[in-house]
Amino acid sequence: xxPTLSTRISQLQPSPTVALNTKAKELADLGHKIVNFSVxxxxxxxxxxxxxxxxxxxxxxxTRYGGAGGxxxxxxxxxxxLLKDNQLTYTPDQIVVGIGAKEILFHLNLALLNPGDxxxxxxxxxxxxxxxVIAAGATPVxxxxxxxxxxxxxxxxxxxxxxxxxxxxxxITSPSNPGGFxxxxxxxxxLGEYLAQKNWWVISDEIxxxxxxxxxxxxxxTLVPAIRxxxxxxxxxxxxxxxxxxxxxxxxxxxxxxxIVRTLQTQSSTCLPPFVEEGALEALRHxxxxxxxxxLILRQRRDLAVAILQEFPELDMLPPNGAFYIFIxxxxxxxxxALYANDNSLDFSKKLLETYHVAMVPGEAFGTPGxxxxxxxxxxxxxxxxxxxxxxxxxxxxxxxx
Ligand code: PMP
Ligand code: GLU
Numbered sequence: 001x002x003p004t005l006s007t008r009i010s011q012l013q014p015s016p017t018v019a020l021n022t023k024a025k026e027l028a029d030l031g032h033k034i035v036n037f038s039v040x041x042x043x044x045x046x047x048x049x050x051x052x053x054x055x056x057x058x059x060x061x062x063t064r065y066g067g068a069g070g071x072x073x074x075x076x077x078x079x080x081x082l083l084k085d086n087q088l089t090y091t092p093d094q095i096v097v098g099i100g101a102k103e104i105l106f107h108l109n110l111a112l113l114n115p116g117d118x119x120x121x122x123x124x125x126x127x128x129x130x131x132x133v134i135a136a137g138a139t140p141v142x143x144x145x146x147x148x149x150x151x152x153x154x155x156x157x158x159x160x161x162x163x164x165x166x167x168x169x170x171x172i173t174s175p176s177n178p179g180g181f182x183x184x185x186x187x188x189x190x191l192g193e194y195l196a197q198k199n200w201w202v203i204s205d206e207i208x209x210x211x212x213x214x215x216x217x218x219x220x221x222t223l224v225p226a227i228r229x230x231x232x233x234x235x236x237x238x239x240x241x242x243x244x245x246x247x248x249x250x251x252x253x254x255x256x257x258x259x260i261v262r263t264l265q266t267q268s269s270t271c272l273p274p275f276v277e278e279g280a281l282e283a284l285r286h287x288x289x290x291x292x293x294x295x296l297i298l299r300q301r302r303d304l305a306v307a308i309l310q311e312f313p314e315l316d317m318l319p320p321n322g323a324f325y326i327f328i329x330x331x332x333x334x335x336x337x338a339l340y341a342n343d344n345s346l347d348f349s350k351k352l353l354e355t356y357h358v359a360m361v362p363g364e365a366f367g368t369p370g371x372x373x374x375x376x377x378x379x380x381x382x383x384x385x386x387x388x389x390x391x392x393x394x395x396x397x398x399x400x401x402x
Contacts, residue, residue, distance in 0.1 A: 009135060021036065023353070034353075038375065054275050071274065074281055093255055100249045101207050104251045121141065125142065125173070172203070177323055180318065182214065200230065208323040304383060306320065306326070315394075316331075327374075331343055
């Protein structure tokens with residue numbers, strides 16, 4: 001008999017986005033023509049100057065350990081970015097760069113939480129937030145969106161019923177995944193003013209910052225400086241610079257938090273690979289200009305996807321004005337089929353993959369059954385083909401197409 005496994009870690013769910021992407025790739029390898037709308041990653045290649053900076057660094061021998069938490073040039077460049085884009089002042093010792101925003105968030109949870117602590121997570125949420133909290137031995141408190149899903153914003157009134165003396169932190173994601181929506185500045189300000197009265201860590205995941213279609217996405221701390229003391233900004237290079245495989249993310253926050261997260265990194269991944277740092281530096285120098293046309297393309301794809309989805313009168317969606325997701329409300333169509341009663345988007349997504357060869361992540365993965373997430377950062381033809389197949393699947397269970 002084997003010795004037992006960790007009780008705490010055994011509770012974790014495998015990341016459903018990563019699992020579905022893996023399954024879709026396996027089916028494609030077996031020769032199936034899979035349309036993969038599952039994982040949230042831009043289909044664009046990393047801009048060439050960034051790639052070249054990484055290659056040059058490898059050729060120059062930047063292949064050894066780097067400094068923990070990221071080299072000083074990269075941390076200084078991030079400080080510059082935060083000042084320029086977000087009007088937030090930091091010093092390099094307040095920045096920690098890690099292996100993707102995911103590692104940073106994982107370490108942050110381990111660093112901030114004690115058993116019994118509660119973390120407020122608005123649903124629909126990105127799949128890893130709850131599991132990171134559980135891994136840290138604390139308790140995720142999921143705050144469901146209102147039944148009227150057309151007002152998905154995070155208001156103090158929505159939060160208040162979930163507050164307890166154990167509340168330790170809140171996670172805010174705007175532009176959001178899977179919602180694909182941006183909290184508008186006036187609502188963000190109200191939220192910030194509310195949070196300024198609380199004694200919680202405010203973790204703001206701004207990884208989709210550059211994908212905000214109705215004006216810039218503004219950080220809650222920019223709007224309400226009073227929360228700065230307890231504010232931790234998380235961002236990454238995966239989305240805005242098409243660098244998912246490079247694995248670069250960072251946090252900016254109080255020095256005490258940066259110190260403990262860096263200590264944890266020295267005991268886990270050690271550092272960011274130094275040649276990756278060079279690519280990241282180049283991204284901060286020129287990446288935004290290099291990606292500007294891609295942001296327009298994403299917007300066009302959003303418009304195309306919305307237009308196609310509107311052919312189905314029973315479908316509804318959160319207003320998709322950021323990131324590259326549409327969180328589609330299937331509830332009215334699912335209700336027409338006994339197979340998918342009780343908003344069973346999980347089984348519907350299985351059917352969609354197995355029969356129609358379209359991979360989409362079901363709402364259950366984001367704490368919100370009855371929905372399905374479209375990641376539209378794919379070529380226009382793929383988008384059309386996949387949405388046609390989604391339409392066929394909906395019609396097959398009683399949905400109508402105009
Ligand atoms: N936060 C959100 C909201 C995300 O969607 C992702 C997607 N991977 C991450 C964090 C982590 O990104 P990465 O680890 O690639 O930096
Ligand atoms: N964040 C992306 C997604 O939601 C990438 C996969 C992951 O890390 O979850 O699909």
